[in-house]
Amino acid sequence: MNEKELPLPEPGINEHRKYFNHRTEERTENEADGEESTVMVPVADYVSAANATTPTDDEWTECLSEAGYDSEQIAVILSGGTL
Numbered sequence: 001m002n003e004k005e006l007p008l009p010e011p012g013i014n015e016h017r018k019y020f021n022h023r024t025e026e027r028t029e030n031e032a033d034g035e036e037s038t039v040m041v042p043v044a045d046y047v048s049a050a051n052a053t054t055p056t057d058d059e060w061t062e063c064l065s066e067a068g069y070d071s072e073q074i075a076v077i078l079s080g081g082t083l
Helices: 056-066 071-079
Strands: 003-007 012-029 036-051
Touching: 012 071, 036 056, 056 071
Parallel strands: none
Antiparallel strands: 003 012, 012 036
């Protein structure tokens, strides 16, 4: 998944997310018997924007530029790639 829309409490405004840096990380969990086990968990980084409509790539570019991302980082984020 590279994009997701989440409803916010304010009517007509939703949170729009762009996921990138998809990877699998190792995590340690404690079992009920006290033993530890290692599990692999899928994770990703994301950026988000609150907007009434799904932002276009141009709108994402403007928003991410204002937040300090450079053009190379923005291209990776919009493509769902890895920084």
